[in-house]
Structure formats: C-alpha cells, structure tokens
Amino acid sequence: MLTPSLERLIAELSRLPGVGPRSAQRLAFHLLKAPNERTLALAGALTQMSERLRPCSRCFSFAEDELCPICQDQRRDRTLLCVVEEPSSILPIERTHEYRGYYHVLGGALSPIDGIDPGDLRIDELVRRVDAEGVTELIVATNPTMTGEATALYLSDLLRGKVQLTRLASGLPVGADLEYADELTLGRALLGRRVLE
Amino acid sequence: MTDGHPWRVHDLEITDVRCWNHLSIEIPNGLVVLCGPNGAGKTSIIEALVIATLGVSPRTSQLGELIRASASVMRVTGTFSESRAHDMTQHREIGYASGVGRRLSIDGAPVRQLAQWRRPSSVLVFMPEELRAVKGPPAARRRGLDRLLEAMVPGFSEHLSGYQEATTQRNALLRRARSTGIDPASAFAWETRMATHGAVVVQSRRDAITELRPRFAFWLEALGGGSGGVLELESSPSNLCAVDNDALVASFVEQFARLRPRDLAAGLTTTGPHRDDIWIGIGDRDLRRLGSQGEQRTAALALLLAHRDLLRAAGSGPILLLDDVLSELDPGRRQALLAALTGDEQVILSSADPDVSFADLPAETTIFQVRDGVCHV
Numbered sequence: 001m002l003t004p005s006l007e008r009l010i011a012e013l014s015r016l017p018g019v020g021p022r023s024a025q026r027l028a029f030h031l032l033k034a035p036n037e038r039t040l041a042l043a044g045a046l047t048q049m050s051e052r053l054r055p056c057s058r059c060f061s062f063a064e065d066e067l068c069p070i071c072q073d074q075r076r077d078r079t080l081l082c083v084v085e086e087p088s089s090i091l092p093i094e095r096t097h098e099y100r101g102y103y104h105v106l107g108g109a110l111s112p113i114d115g116i117d118p119g120d121l122r123i124d125e126l127v128r129r130v131d132a133e134g135v136t137e138l139i140v141a142t143n144p145t146m147t148g149e150a151t152a153l154y155l156s157d158l159l160r161g162k163v164q165l166t167r168l169a170s171g172l173p174v175g176a177d178l179e180y181a182d183e184l185t186l187g188r189a190l191l192g193r194r195v196l197e
Numbered sequence: 198m199t200d201g202h203p204w205r206v207h208d209l210e211i212t213d214v215r216c217w218n219h220l221s222i223e224i225p226n227g228l229v230v231l232c233g234p235n236g237a238g239k240t241s242i243i244e245a246l247v248i249a250t251l252g253v254s255p256r257t258s259q260l261g262e263l264i265r266a267s268a269s270v271m272r273v274t275g276t277f278s279e280s281r282a283h284d285m286t287q288h289r290e291i292g293y294a295s296g297v298g299r300r301l302s303i304d305g306a307p308v309r310q311l312a313q314w315r316r317p318s319s320v321l322v323f324m325p326e327e328l329r330a331v332k333g334p335p336a337a338r339r340r341g342l343d344r345l346l347e348a349m350v351p352g353f354s355e356h357l358s359g360y361q362e363a364t365t366q367r368n369a370l371l372r373r374a375r376s377t378g379i380d381p382a383s384a385f386a387w388e389t390r391m392a393t394h395g396a397v398v399v400q401s402r403r404d405a406i407t408e409l410r411p412r413f414a415f416w417l418e419a420l421g422g423g424s425g426g427v428l429e430l431e432s433s434p435s436n437l438c439a440v441d442n443d444a445l446v447a448s449f450v451e452q453f454a455r456l457r458p459r460d461l462a463a464g465l466t467t468t469g470p471h472r473d474d475i476w477i478g479i480g481d482r483d484l485r486r487l488g489s490q491g492e493q494r495t496a497a498l499a500l501l502l503a504h505r506d507l508l509r510a511a512g513s514g515p516i517l518l519l520d521d522v523l524s525e526l527d528p529g530r531r532q533a534l535l536a537a538l539t540g541d542e543q544v545i546l547s548s549a550d551p552d553v554s555f556a557d558l559p560a561e562t563t564i565f566q567v568r569d570g571v572c573h574v
Binding site for chain 1: 373
C-alpha cells in the first residue's frame with residue numbers, strides 16, 4: 001500500500017526519540033500534504049546540519065567552524081570553565097545569563113555498566129585545557145545522577161590542587177511550594193542551606 | 198493506639214491463584230481465623246494478601262507458579278485503607294500472565310514500577326514452612342529488616358538503591374578491568390558513592406536493631422522461647438562493628454580502596470552492607486543454624502511481633518498474617534500469643550485444627566470456614 005519512498009521516510013522518522021511507528025506515519029502524511037518548498041527546506045536543513053556541524057576542537061560542543069560560537073567569543077572570562085556531560089546542557093546554562101565563562105563537553109558520564117571509562121570521555125583534553133588556559137575555577141555541572149556524581153568525584157580527585165573546583169548546588173526550584181518538594185531534594189537543600197545576609 | 202494509622206483490608210478478590218478459581222470475601226476488623234482442612238487454600242488466601250500489598254509472594258520468587266493449573270492469567274484485587282476512618286481507601290490490583298508479565302494498578306490507574314506500588318509497612322507475614330527470616334540466607338534476614346526501614350526511615354530506600362547502583366557500577370568496572378587489564382583507578386568514585394549511601398544504610402540498620410533487640414527478647418520469652426534472646430547486626434566487613442556512626446563513611450572509603458585488589462581478582466565487591474547479616478540467638482547460641490524447628494518458629498514469631506511493635510510506635514500498624522501459627526504451640530504459649538494479638542491491628546490467622554479451642558479467642562473474632570473451594574463465615 002505504501003510506496004518504497006514513503007516507507008523509507010516512515011522508517012527514518014520512527015528512529016527519532018519519542019516517535020513511534022504511528023506518529024512517524026502521521027508525520028510522513030503531514031509532510032506529504034505540505035507544500036513542496038517546505039519539505040525541501042526541511043531536507044535542506046537536515047543535509048546542511050549533517051554536512052556542516054562538527055565537534056568544536058576546543059570544548060567539543062557542536063560547531064560549524066574550527067571553534068563553536070562560544071569559544072570564538074573573546075569577551076568571555078578565560079578563568080572560568082564549566083564541565084558538562086552533553087552539549088544540550090550548555091543551552092540551559094546560557095539562558096540563565098549568570099555565566100560568562102567557557103565550557104567543556106565530556107561527551108557523557110562514567111558508567112562502567114555501559115562500558116564508559118575515563119578514556120571514553122574528553123577528560124585528558126579537559127586536564128590539558130586547565131593547564132594551558134589559565135583556568136582558576138572549574139565548575140562541575142554534570143547531572144545530579146549516580147553517574148554524574150561519580151564523574152564529578154573522579155574529576156575532583158584528578159584536578160585537586162590544580163584548580164578550584166565547584167559543583168552546582170542542589171535545591172528547591174524557584175517559585176515552588178515546599179510541600180511539593182521530594183524528600184531527597186529538600187534534604188539536600190537543607191544540607192546546603194546558607195546564612196541569610 | 199488510636200492515634201496510629203493501622204492498615205486494614207476490607208475485601209479481597211482472587212482469580213486463578215493456586216487452588217482458587219474465584220474467591221471474593223469481605224474481611225472484617227479484629228481477629229479473623231481461616232479454618233479448614235489441609236489443602237483447602239487457607240495459605241493461598243494469606244499469600245494473596247501479601248501479593249496484593251508487597252507484589253511478591255512469600256513462598257516463591259516466580260509469580261508464574263501461582264497461576265492455577267488450567268488458567269493462564271492470575272489476578273488479585275483488594276480494597277485497603279490506611280486509617281480507621283476509611284478516608285485513605287485504595288483499590289489495589291495485581292495481575293500476572295505467563296509470557297506477558299506483571300500488571301499493577303491503584304484505584305484503576307496503572308502503576309509501572311513495583312517500588313511505587315508496594316506498601317512495605319502494610320503487612321507482616323509468618324509462614325511456618327518458610328521461617329526464612331530466621332534460618333534462611335542472610336539476604337532474607339536483611340530484606341526483612343530493610344522492609345521495616347523503608348517504612349520507617351524517610352529516604353532509606355533511596356540510599357539503599359543508591360548503594361546498590363554504585364556497587365553494580367563498581368562491579369562492572371572491576372570485571373572489565375580484570376578481563377581487559379585497564380586501570381580500575383576510577384573505582385574510587387564509585388566507592389565514595391557506595392560509602393556515602395552505605396553509611397546511611399548501616400546506621401539505619403544499627404538503629405533498628407537497637408530498637409528491636411529488647412522487644413524481640415520480650416516476645417521470645419513471652420512465647421516460651423526462653424530468656425536471653427539477642428539480635429545483633431553482623432556487619433560486613435566484620436571490623437565495622439567497632440566503627441562509630443560518624444566514622445562510617447571514612448571507614449568504608451578506606452576499606453573499599455584497600456580491598457580493591459582482592460575485589461578485582463574476584464570480579465565483585467566482596468564486603469559491604471550488601472553482605473550484612475543479622476545474628477539471632479539465645480545467649481551465645483546461634484538460632485539461625487543451631488535452633489530446633491520449634492525454636493526457629495518461636496524466634497520468627499518474636500521477630501515479627503518486635504517489628505509490629507516498632508511499626509506501631511511509628512504510627513503505622515501493619516496487618517498481621519499468620520499462617521498455621523497455633524498448631525505447634527502448647528496451650529500456655531497459645532494464650533500468650535493470642536494476648537499479644539489484641540491490639541488495634543487487623544490479624545488474619547489460619548488453622549487446620551478442626552476444633553480450635555475457640556474459647557481462647559477474643560470476643561471480636563470472625564471465623565471463616567475454608568473448604569471445597571468456598572470460604573464463608
């Protein structure tokens with residue numbers, strides 16, 4: 001019933017996260033009905049992305065040139081470096097407008113179960129950057145999960161003495177009600193309480 | 198005792214579990230006695246109640262074994278409440294089909310994870326053919342204690358699963374280091390996580406044992422098991438017993454690092470809270486290994502009542518499920534047990550004795566006759 005090209009499109013769409021065979025079919029039929037220039041624009045965007053995007057040679061986020069836009073920005077604070085697991089963590093931190101330093105993307109977190117050892121992450125590159133770029137504070141912003149915390153511990157042991165290490169605080173979401181907080185988060189928030197100025 | 202929040206079961210419906218084709222009963226408050234010949238399905242009713250609250254059977258780890266011979270799906274549903282006022286009523290359902298797996302729901306809404314569905318403090322169960330809490334492997338004794346702590350200590354289950362997750366990661370690392378020769382230096386990151394979570398686990402277990410010890414001794418003596426009943430946490434590594442709570446984290450970090458070569462050779466973590474055991478004895482005699490069947494029964498019962506007391510003190514009264522508990526007790530001990538069961542909690546016990554001396558039973562007792570595939574008052 002489906003033509004080979006439509007079948008291929010559905011198969012490719014259903015590989016996307018959160019897209020099952022049914023929604024893939026729905027998307028495919030939607031694209032079928034859309035004007036030609038829209039589908040070509042989408043195809044063009046995909047081609048361009050896969051042709052042009054590559055890892056930034058300094059921070060390993062995504063870039064179209066040698067360096068990503070953040071690494072190219074000379075006005076940022078060279079002494080601050082923020083370590084994240086994936087490039088997707090950079091965007092939310094940037095949106096805070098609270099951070100003016102550079103980033104380093106590890107490409108994941110330590111997880112021996114999944115076969116991810118220190119050698120599989122960009123840790124040697126991180127150590128070289130800390131030595132070479134005059135970094136004074138390293139902000140460890142790996143996820144507050146078991147693997148993210150273990151990675152933070154590993155980094156702190158590796159780099160202790162070379163640079164000041166800080167970890168993102170855990171606590172309550174702004175504007176949230178205490179009664180809806182889970183015990184774990186609230187417990188951490190209590191442990192990490194601060195003196196009122 | 199009225200300020201607590203005792204658990205109650207109001208009704209139970211069983212479909213294709215063991216010998217039961219279909220059973221639907223309303224269960225009143227107070228003492229309930231299931232009375233009937235062997236093989237009539239009394240134990241299966243108790244088992245169904247455990248499954249409806251904990252999601253696992255006390256008799257088997259394979260839910261598939263519970264499905265009635267000619268059926269392919271089993272189902273247990275029940276209405277439970279957590280306080281006397283019926284205001285926290287929940288309708289719980291568990292189904293199991295071989296090849297398909299388990300289905301859980303609360304008030305009709307599906308629940309994916311067993312951890313979210315199960316209610317560890319809601320029942321305490323005694324089964325004479327089991328006695329795993331006394332003579333079983335260390336894991337069985339540990340699990341009994343951890344279930345109590347999950348119900349009583351906020352955050353305990355997160356620390357326990359955090360410890361287990363970090364240990365699994367360390368084991369994976371050690372195994373791969375053993376086979377590929379990579380440097381297991383990053384193990385210390387997992388060891389630090391294990392120490393942080395493990396220290397809370399051990400500290401909670403110590404506190405619980407301290408609370409349980411006098412209660413266990415009291416009930417052991419009251420049930421005729423003799424004086425001098427002792428519970429002790431047997432920590433792993435064994436020298437941890439001498440370490441104060443404050444020093445637990447540092448001690449774990451040091452020990453895990455020191456034992457890394459040995460663990461590397463074994464390909465797994467050979468010491469830690471996952472190897473803890475509970476010593477159960479009279480004086481310095483180990484009841485786990487040396488106790489007679491009768492002594493182990495009494496110890497299991499005393500341990501159950503000690504758990505009940507602790508949960509009661511914490512304001513959460515469990516339903517007591519006691520399978521065939523009266524048969525081997527002499528009249529004096531039977532009296533002592535029945536006296537211990539007069540509280541606010543619901544108690545369901547089974548008996549194959551056709552003429553249980555019902556004169557012994559308290560006034561508020563309901564007797565169900567279980568035979569020939571029916572169960573009626």
